[in-house]
Amino acid sequence: MKFQSQKIAYNYFIVAAVLFGLQIVFGLITGAKYVWDYDPLLSILPFNTSRAIHINLLVVWLLFGFMGGTYYLVPEEADTELYSTKLANIQLVLFALIGVTAITGYLFGWTWGMPFLEQPTVLKFGIVLVALIFLFNIFMTMIKTKKWTVIQGVLLGGLVMLAGMFLFGVFFMKNLSDQYFWWWWVIHLWVEGAWELVAGSIMAFILLKLTGVDRQIVEKWLYVEVGLVLFTGIVGTGHHYYWIGTPGYWLWWGAIFSALEPLPILFMVIDTMRTVRERKIEIQNRPAMNWAVGCAIMHFFGAGVWGFAHTLPQINQWTHGTQITASHGHFAFFGAYAMLNLTMMYFAVPQIKGISSFEPGLARKSFWFMNFFMILIALALAVAGIVQVYFQRVLGMDYLTTQGFMKVWYAVFWVSAWGFAAGVTMFFIDFFRLGKVKA
Amino acid sequence: MTLSQGKAIFIWGTVISTVIFLFLTYDSLVRMPKRTHAENLSPQVASGKWVWQKHNCNDCHTILGIGGYYAPDVTKVMSYRDNDWMTRFLKDPQAVWPAARKMPNLHLKDQEIADVIAFFTWVNGIDTNNWPPKPVAAAAVTAAKPGEAIYMAQGCSACHTIGGVGGKIGPDLTTVGARRSKEWIEAQLKDPKSHFPNSIMPSFAKLPEKDLEELADYLSSLR
Numbered sequence: 001m002k003f004q005s006q007k008i009a010y011n012y013f014i015v016a017a018v019l020f021g022l023q024i025v026f027g028l029i030t031g032a033k034y035v036w037d038y039d040p041l042l043s044i045l046p047f048n049t050s051r052a053i054h055i056n057l058l059v060v061w062l063l064f065g066f067m068g069g070t071y072y073l074v075p076e077e078a079d080t081e082l083y084s085t086k087l088a089n090i091q092l093v094l095f096a097l098i099g100v101t102a103i104t105g106y107l108f109g110w111t112w113g114m115p116f117l118e119q120p121t122v123l124k125f126g127i128v129l130v131a132l133i134f135l136f137n138i139f140m141t142m143i144k145t146k147k148w149t150v151i152q153g154v155l156l157g158g159l160v161m162l163a164g165m166f167l168f169g170v171f172f173m174k175n176l177s178d179q180y181f182w183w184w185w186v187i188h189l190w191v192e193g194a195w196e197l198v199a200g201s202i203m204a205f206i207l208l209k210l211t212g213v214d215r216q217i218v219e220k221w222l223y224v225e226v227g228l229v230l231f232t233g234i235v236g237t238g239h240h241y242y243w244i245g246t247p248g249y250w251l252w253w254g255a256i257f258s259a260l261e262p263l264p265i266l267f268m269v270i271d272t273m274r275t276v277r278e279r280k281i282e283i284q285n286r287p288a289m290n291w292a293v294g295c296a297i298m299h300f301f302g303a304g305v306w307g308f309a310h311t312l313p314q315i316n317q318w319t320h321g322t323q324i325t326a327s328h329g330h331f332a333f334f335g336a337y338a339m340l341n342l343t344m345m346y347f348a349v350p351q352i353k354g355i356s357s358f359e360p361g362l363a364r365k366s367f368w369f370m371n372f373f374m375i376l377i378a379l380a381l382a383v384a385g386i387v388q389v390y391f392q393r394v395l396g397m398d399y400l401t402t403q404g405f406m407k408v409w410y411a412v413f414w415v416s417a418w419g420f421a422a423g424v425t426m427f428f429i430d431f432f433r434l435g436k437v438k439a
Numbered sequence: 440m441t442l443s444q445g446k447a448i449f450i451w452g453t454v455i456s457t458v459i460f461l462f463l464t465y466d467s468l469v470r471m472p473k474r475t476h477a478e479n480l481s482p483q484v485a486s487g488k489w490v491w492q493k494h495n496c497n498d499c500h501t502i503l504g505i506g507g508y509y510a511p512d513v514t515k516v517m518s519y520r521d522n523d524w525m526t527r528f529l530k531d532p533q534a535v536w537p538a539a540r541k542m543p544n545l546h547l548k549d550q551e552i553a554d555v556i557a558f559f560t561w562v563n564g565i566d567t568n569n570w571p572p573k574p575v576a577a578a579a580v581t582a583a584k585p586g587e588a589i590y591m592a593q594g595c596s597a598c599h600t601i602g603g604v605g606g607k608i609g610p611d612l613t614t615v616g617a618r619r620s621k622e623w624i625e626a627q628l629k630d631p632k633s634h635f636p637n638s639i640m641p642s643f644a645k646l647p648e649k650d651l652e653e654l655a656d657y658l659s660s661l662r
Contacts, residue, residue, distance in 0.1 A: 033509065037539035046543050047509045048498035106495075113492025115506050150442075172492075174485035176558075177475045177565055180503060181467065216442055223445035231452030234460045243570035244503040245475045246467050251568065253463060257456070317572050321504030321512050396574025398596055399511035400538055401604050 001351040003075040005082035010352045011092055012068025013345050017431050019061035019099070020338070024421050026054040031417050034410040037403075045107070052106050052118045058333060059116060060099045065341030066195075067091075067134060069202045070155060072348045074141050077152040077205070083140035091133045098126045114179070116187055117169045124170050131163035150219035151201045151208075154226055158197025165189045177245030184240045191336070192233035192261065192303075199340045200226045200268070206292055206347050207272065211279035221271045228264035236261050239311050243320060251313040258311045262304030272296040285350060287363035291343035294371060298335030306331050306378065318393050323406070324385035331378035334370075345431065353435040362430040369423025376416035384409035474566040487558025490551045499542070502562065504570065510542065512571065517556075517563040519592045523645060525556050528594075535641070536597040537608050586657025589650050593643065601661065609640060614662055621659040625651060 001007075030050040033039050039046070075082050082088060102119045105111065111118045119127065138159065142152060169186035173179040204222040208215060238254025272293060276283075283289050306328045310319040319325070350358055384406040392402040471477070491497065497506040500513050516525075528535040529552045532542040547555070590596070598609035605612075615624070626633055628651055631640040643651065 037541075039541065042541055042543050046499070048495045048507060051498045051507050051509070052495060109494075111493070111495045113495045113497055115497055118495060118498070150446075172489070174480055174488060175471075175475055175477060176488060176502065176562060177471055178468075179488075180505060181471070220440060220442045220445040223442070223449040224440070227445070227449030227452035230449075231456045234453070234456035235463075237460065238463070241467070243567045244505070245471060245565040245567060247470050247474065248568055250463070250467075253459070317570055320570065321501040321508070323508055326508055393571065394574060395576045397604070398591065400540060401596065403540065 001072075001076075001348075001354075002079075003081050005085050005088075006072050006075050006348075007352050008082065008085050008088045009068040009072035009348055011089070012064050012071065013349060013431075015092065015096055016061045016064035016068060016341060017345070017428065019057050019064065021424060021428055023054060023057035023061060024417075024424050026050050026057060028414070028417055028421060030054050031410070031414045034403075035407065035414045049106050049109075052111065052115075053103050055116055056099075056102060056106075056118065060095075062195075062333075062337050062341060064092075064095070065344060066198050066202070067095075069341070069344040069348070070134075070138060070159065070198070072344070072352075073155065073202060073205050074138055074152060077149050078142050078145050078147050080141065080144045083137050083144065087133060087137045091130055091137070094126070094133070095130045098123050098130065114169070114183060117183065121170065121172075124166075128163070128166065128170075131166065135159060135163060149215075150222055151205050154197050154204075154222060155201035158194050158201065161194035161197065162190060165194060180244045181241070181246065184237055188237045188240055189234070191332075192236060193230060195337060196229045196233065197226050199337060200229070202344055203268075203272075203292065203295070203340060206288065206343060207275045210283055210285065210289055210292065210347070211275050212281035213275050213278055218275065221267070225264050225267050225271065228267065229261075232257050232260040232264065239313075239316070242313050242316060255312050259308065261311075262300065262308050265300045265304040269296045269300050284357060285347060287358075287360050287367070288343060288347040290364065290367050291339060291346050294367060295335065295339035295343050298331075298339055298371065298374070300335070302328070302331030302333075302335030302378070306382075318389050319385065322385045322388045322393070323381050324389065327378045327381035327385055330381065331374065334374045342427065349431065349434055355435050358434060362426050366423045366426035366430060369426060370420055371423075373416045373419035373423060377413055377420060380409050380413035380416055384413065476561070476564050479561055479564065481557065481561075483554050483557045484561045486551075487554035487556070487561075490547070490555040491558060494545050494547075503565070503567065509540075513559060513562070514565075514567065515563055515571065517560045519588075521592070522556060524593065525559070526552055527641075529555065536594055538597050538606055584657050584660070586653040586655070586660075589646075589654045590657060593646075593654075598640070612658060612661060616659040616662040619659070621655050624658050625655045628654060 029041070029045065030047065033041075033047050033050070041050075071082065071088055098119075102123050105120065105123075106118065110120055112120050112124075117124075138156065142148070142156065165186050168182040171182075173182070200222055204218050207213070208218045234257075235253055236258035238250040239258040241250035241254055273296075276289070276293065310316050310324055310328065346363060350356075387406050387409065388402055391397040391405055392399060491502075496502075496513075499507045499510040501508065502513050504512060504514065520528075524535070529545070529547055531544055533544065536542070590601075595612075596605035598606045599612045600606065601612050603613075619627075623634075627640075628642075628646075629644040630642055631638040643654075646654070
């Protein structure tokens with residue numbers, strides 16, 4: 001850490017970690033509703049509310065992590081103190097308040113009712129304000145020195161795209177097909193566009209610092225990877241336009257481009273491995289390294305392989321709208337983004353706290369717990385989804401009857417989720433005790 | 440590869456994909472009004488869409504295959520349920536479908552129920568490129584026995600079991616045809632209390648005579 005203002009990142013990481021923990025709590029509650037059909041919380045926390053909270057917490061904690069990561073990265077790349085730490089703190093408090101208001105609102109039925117974008121419109125404008133404050137602060141820092149590194153250029157591009165795309169999800173449309181057409185501009189072009197840019201540049205930064213390889217090489221591959229991500233991902237949006245009232249040619253465009261989407265992610269795995277192999281300095285922070293390599297691999301399997309498995313329309317017509325999607329969703333979000341943020345936290349927090357080395361035991365345990373049980377979660381939901389596809393879609397069995405046959409797999413899923421929660425608890429303990437326990 | 444070649448891949452990859460995507464977007468927006476029979480998008484349909492959103496239905500149910508996976512997809516619901524069934528169900532879901540996994544009573548006003556049904560009716564007409572696909576195995580079976588389609592559409596399986604599939608609230612109907620005559624079954628459908636004064640089964644007297652006949656035919660064929 002070179003600049004005092006980078007410490008602001010820690011505040012963001014604390015909020016991110018707490019929201020991550022809450023996300024898991026609501027995940028366990030939501031999952032239990034599948035295992036036991038009888039729901040004692042039906043009148044106070046029905047499935048739709050607990051799911052809304054579970055997925056909103058996911059997005060918000062990841063955004064807090066990205067923001068923290070950005071505030072840590074940009075001063076070092078721009079080689080100057082942050083433009084305003086005060087503004088960064090105001091932004092944090094404002095965003096947290098909007099988040100708390102949204103979630104409290106859901107509990108009282110105050111919702112806009114589109115998945116992931118359940119926030120009522122007035123809160124969405126608040127989120128836009130937060131994004132503007134953030135972009136302003138970052139941009140003002142970058143132009144202080146005008147050191148335009150590729151890493152910060154890609155990061156800024158990703159953040160501008162992230163904020164810009166959100167606007168397509170703000171307005172009510174009376175045509176449901178139109179509404180979902182634009183909804184995907186937020187959801188898909190975030191996770192397979194803007195977020196990949198943000199995550200790619202943060203990962204490039206971490207690898208650069210951890211391994212000491214040439215910046216030229218890291219930045220060259222960053223360009224290639226995000227270039228291919230956008231090339232495949234933008235038209236790849238078409239894999240969401242197969243069945244929602246959109247023209248039939250999307251079956252071709254969506255299939256071809258989205259089938260290529262795993263390629264850049266595979267490049268990232270190869271690139272990460274090569275960078276680690278060709279490291280120029282001894283890697284001090286082993287946990288950060290584990291998470292970085294694990295992230296590349298799980299990103300590839302969760303987003304790349306699991307996505308590819310049902311992206312072709314011939315398969316997707318059977319799997320669309322089943323637990324197959326839920327399996328992919330859990331695996332991909334964890335591998336691509338949750339792990340990226342955990343990497344960033346393990347990388348930055350020791351430096352912020354001025355710790356040169358720390359006891360890696362708990363970090364290692366939490367890493368293996370989370371990864372092992374996330375794989376089980378993804379597999380259990382996938383099997384539940386396969387049962388659903390065959391019974392409900394192929395044999396034409398009634399929806400609820402099919403659910404009965406899926407129960408055993410919901411149980412496996414839910415027990416695995418407790419294993420995952422144990423991993424998160426270990427991370428929690430490790431995160432908050434960093435600097436308090438001697439190596 | 441050099442840094443500037445990497446940069447060229449980044450720029451051209453992004454530009455090419457963006458241009459294709461924007462062109463297809465424009466073309467889609469031109470074609471979608473016809474594919475979604477937008478001329479039938481009445482103010483009532485729009486109100487119904489807001490009822491759907493206001494109660495966050497989409498985080499339990501999927502629509503167009505998108506949303507929560509906790510409850511049935513509603514894209515084509517109006518193809519297998521009629522207005523009357525939907526109205527009764529939305530008024531008191533647990534009375535009409537007393538399964539263990541429950542939909543909460545949203546206490547919708549009559550107008551809201553009519554609006555959301557208008558919305559579902561409109562959604563039912565969207566050209567979804569034939570999604571969801573027709574089941575491979577069941578199509579032949581339902582075609583052979585029209586009464587079975589009525590049995591499914593009226594949600595009888597929420598309470599009754601046939602061949603191990605269905606609910607446990609009402610009696611098992613797997614061999615009902617061996618126990619009861621067709622006339623007895625028809626009378627039971629029209630007025631359940633005529634046989635069992637304490638029955639909680641709703642009356643199906645409102646069904647057209649032909650449907651009742653077919654349903655009774657189907658049930659009495661179960662032996």
